[in-house]
Amino acid sequence: MASAKIKKGDRVIVLSGKDKGKTGDVTLALPKAGKVVVSGVNIAVRHTKPSQGDPQGGLKRSEAPMHISKVAHVTADGKPTRVRFETQDGKKVRVAVKTGEKISG
Template sequence: MASAKIKKGDNVVVLSGKDKGRTGTVAKVMPKDEKVVVSGLNVMTRHRKPSQTNPQGGLDRVEAPMHISKVAVADPKTGAPTRVRFETVDGKKVRVAVKSGEKIDG
């Protein structure tokens, strides 16, 4: 498997689906499943039956995972979606936005 271009904590833009164009922060990355969870986006409603731990029951809003191909890293300069390439800077492998050339990693 190739190096991960999207990591936890990255700002991403959704490219397709009901949240197209919206931005959020990656909360979780599942590389084996090729999925990401973006906080505040792709929110699904779960109907919960009453139980001992939750006697009221009701509706829970949960962020569902989405395929990694549906998101792109947001350019640090403009906020637009961009591809990512790797460069070596001072002997360290660094992620760089293709559109602006800005470093994504601190």
């Protein structure tokens, strides 16, 4: 089970694979599966036959989930950073390791 260090709405960068270096926002987080869906990254193409619901058919592109270990949170200057938890004012908050800035959300 993965931790909730990366959540929906976070800006992330891909660390490995065919989309290495691409950035995008997390549109869906699947913490039990340890996966995230990032906008504009890991595009899967499905060939569909024409049907009554979709008379055109053809190539359908969609964003596929990728493992949470392949992405890292992006700081304001566009560089990847790890995330740690700290207690501030009695609340548990996410903090960027590189810069020490608080991550909203």
